[in-house]
Amino acid sequence: MPIHSLLTFVVxxxxxxxLIALTxxxxxxxxxxxxxxxxxxxxxxxxAFPVPRIGGIAIFGSFLVLLLLTWVSDSFPSVRGLTALATxxxxxxxxxxxxxxxxxxxxxxxxxxxxxx
Numbered sequence: 001m002p003i004h005s006l007l008t009f010v011v012x013x014x015x016x017x018x019l020i021a022l023t024x025x026x027x028x029x030x031x032x033x034x035x036x037x038x039x040x041x042x043x044x045x046x047x048a049f050p051v052p053r054i055g056g057i058a059i060f061g062s063f064l065v066l067l068l069l070t071w072v073s074d075s076f077p078s079v080r081g082l083t084a085l086a087t088x089x090x091x092x093x094x095x096x097x098x099x100x101x102x103x104x105x106x107x108x109x110x111x112x113x114x115x116x117x
């Protein structure tokens with residue numbers, strides 16, 4: 001692995017880790033106020049305590065920053081591949097966001113994920 005690619009990977013990891021840590025903290029605060037909390041139900045939702053529904057926005061935003069860093073540094077083999085990755089990721093993100101606000105049956109969510117893939 002060339003040093004340029006390794007450096008891009010390390011910088012991208014550090015930047016995304018910091019962005020996720022910051023934005024998840026902010027989404028906890030704003031999630032309670034705007035999007036509400038997702039409460040465990042013992043069946044499908046197995047988290048131990050209520051969590052904000054919009055945490056995926058923070059993670060996806062940080063992922064987009066990583067894609068941008070990869071594109072700017074010419075570390076991705078092709079623009080076409082990068083575009084396909086960004087488009088597919090955005091579609092999965094929208095499916096998850098829709099599920100956050102109006103829970104989808106597991107079969108519908110799985111079918112959507114398979115169709116997007």
